Amino acid sequence: MLKIHNLRAGIEGREILNGINLEIKAGEVHAIMGPNGSGKSTLASVLAGKQNYEITGGTVEFLGKDLLELSPEARAAEGLFLAFQYPIEIPGLSTTNFIKTAVNEVRKYHGKEPLDAVSFLKMMKQKMALMNIDQSLLSRPLNEGFSGGEKKRNEIFQMAMLEPKLAILDETDSGLDIDAIRVVSNGVNKLKNKDNAVLMVTHYQRLLDYIVPDFVHVLYKGRIVKSGTKELALELEERGYDFIKSEVDVEQEA
């Protein structure tokens, strides 16, 4: 589904991604872990199409298309979803209006008719029940006054409404307590199936107890330096990132 080959990217002249290689197939759950400053969030932002990053090399293929050529809205319509680490508050814009517009614009991209009010409401109610989202959350302006947990749940609710092929979760567990993590993870697990994929970007191993990855990769200094299964995550938890850092730095010196 996703093929990243030797991706290099930076911002303001500084290179952050130094040649990322990664392949994600349908039905898989991947986790990318790494110390602060390794480039985790940059990777998520670059895949989603944030403009202030400059691509300096490499390719990204998503469902057979050149992802880097697509605008952010086209990437979303093609089936890429980014759950933000810090979801934006937009006072004056109702959550419902926002999601309805998003759903219909994606439909339009695929040549489908927009959903009428009744069908949309039905779909919303269904997903609300699935995700355990309260009605009150949706009548408020987008993310305004939401707690950290509420914002993250809102991200997953949007994911449920848009039904993406690849969901990138950018530090979804940051700022959440155990209960909130559990609720958010339940949501993600309910949406997982053999046709879609999940890429979690996370600093802590904790989230991976709830959303179990098939593959774990370690990002350090802009490159994936080690890959493994969920056991790798446990090893990192025990030993910290230092052992990876020293392994890599030794290699580089050699």
Added chain:
Amino acid sequence: MNSVEYYKDHFEQLQSSEKADELKAIREKAFNAFSKWGIPTTKHEEWKYTRVSSLFNKPYQFSGSPVFDAKELDSMRLPGYEQANELVFVNGFFSLSLSKIISKNLNVIPLELAASGEYKEIISANLGHSSNYLKDGINALNTAFVNGGVFVHIPKGKVMEHPLYIYNIADAAGDSVFAQPRCLVHVAENAQLQIVETYITMGTAESFTNQVMEIVVAENALLEYYKIQNDVANASQVSTTHIRQIGKSYVHTVVVSLNGGIVRNNLNMVMEAERCESHLYGLYFQKGRSHIDNHTIVDNVKPNCFSNELYKGVLNDEATGVFNGKIFVRQQAQKTNAYQSNKNILLSDNASVNTKPQLEIYADDVKCSHGCTVGQLDEDALFYLRSRGITEKSAYSMLVQAFAADILEHVKPAPIKGYIEQLIAGQLVF
């Protein structure tokens, strides 16, 4: 062309053609003031960014009550008109035949008649009060030519369930039009009134409206005033709305300025009694080469008053905007609470706005604040919307509407609120 000379002929015609009436003396005094001050140029501080002198110097038609087909009015009516009282001015002259009064307690009387009848005292106490605050030839000119104006009276204790819609129509199908509508509104003790006012120019010639509306709000009365400016590029106006709160009362105003040529609004709120409350809201969304200048004055004459002002602007293309909000707090106006904020978003490189808060505070136990911002749409917010599949254009549109949302919250008549939301969506076709 010397504007004073030009107007002098027309003025003399007006004074000589009317039978002796109460307003003659008022006109005379105003014309003298006009002669003294003339039309302000951009050298005047209050008109620094708004060039109107050329608008006054054109060869306009100074016609009397024009002929206007009532059927044309149908396409101009505001939503909810079936349940509204409607006053129609054509080229500045009030037309009783085109108007419609459905509230039995709404008294609408030609100004000349009111000035000599039972409302004589109200008229003499209030007509021209705005000139105390607007010492310029423009305000004086309107008074010098007051003719075909109207007096509106809401008696004590009467609550107007039906709003009052006021249509200012400029018939520029033939020649250019210069209209000077004049209104005096009196909301008596414990009465309530909602006014919705709009401006429509017909035809392709130029129209220029120099309007003065003075409103008196008595004790325990309530006034809601809504202004919708969405006219053609050939239509310019200087519109003065002067509100005196002579008793403890509540007023809120919402001024929505969309399309037009050069538009200047003077909104004055004179709080002459203790514990008055006023809210001034404005939304201007300009594009093309239109120009909007909102000048407001909040005068805290007495203690314990509360005023809150929020004006928001969005400017695109080469549009220009001006905001000047004055707050006066007189020496005896202790415990004044006066807040002011002006926020602007520029959507293009060539749009610009000049914003200036101006506070003159002479009392020492007050809470006053002011703030203004000029910026662009939040890049992160735009990206967030696009990352959900929303196209860039739709994202712009949604963010601008979100920006305007809190101003529109204050438009109480539902059909008018819906109408304004539609107009704004129309401004957003990029």
